Amino acid sequence: MRRLVLLAAAPILALMLTAAEPPAAPDRPLTDVAQEARAQALFKGVRCVVCQHEAIADSPAGVAGDMRRLIREEIASGATDQQVRDDLVRRFGDYVLFTPPMRIGTWLLWFGPFSLVLTAGAALALNARRRAAEPTPLSAEEERRLENILRNEKLRRDPDATSPHDGR
Template sequence: MKRALLIALAAVGLMAAEPPPAPDRPLPDAAQEARAKALFADIRCVVCQHEAIADSPAGIAADMRRLVREEIAAGRTDAQVREDLVRRYGDFVLFKPPVRAGTWLLWFGPLAALLAVAAALLAMARRRGEGTPALSPDEEARLADILASQEDRRDPDAKASDD
């Protein structure tokens, strides 16, 4: 009974897996294929997010590669292909999104976060103050007397083996 249940669960798991993408079909024109491959390197996979669609094994990346090839074959320019992808997936699909109001966070967010952390650390360092205030001449004299009177000060908790 347990074995049949395990087989059924494995079968369901295999059916739920994403099917492998269809193999890429390069464009017949070498110049167009070179343009497509150059675009592949500039376009981010929306699933992997850290890989270009040229390197991604995800099914959506294969669909995006196919779409880019179709648009190039239809005679669209690289800028038009990028604009279409941005329209479909947003500015995030480009590794170098354009600088505009909607992408300021992408461009300047890391710098702003770094400056905020630096300002917080500087404020904390200033709040700590100057440290311990210097001893007054009277306090220094008292300390010197105490140290002179106790030449060999032993720790009351120390053992003979600690010497």
């Protein structure tokens, strides 16, 4: 039975190993040094859509290589930096930029962390201002019953408790 499971799993494992992403094509820098410097600066502000925590300048993913090539092509064709960013946002959404534009759709990205901190601070301040509830005094009947209980009950020592005066 064990061999049968291994034989059935082998083709699935082989398929998973061959499904890896092919390596990115090597980058071809622009011949104009000023244009290549602009492209490199843009690479650092654009998020890799596969890695999501890396700039496309540092990402080894194939999609990042395609994005670098696209940016270089647009710069070579005469597009401004803002036009390149706008095209990337049109293709991939606001998330592709490490610094997304300020508009209604991105307010949560910009102000969400601050509002979360302010809400937590307000909750802590309100919690600190609360006073401990004053215990209600016992009624005369309750005090009489408590006194009877304490008078009639014999205090028993806990056999497991020790005292420094026990002399043990």
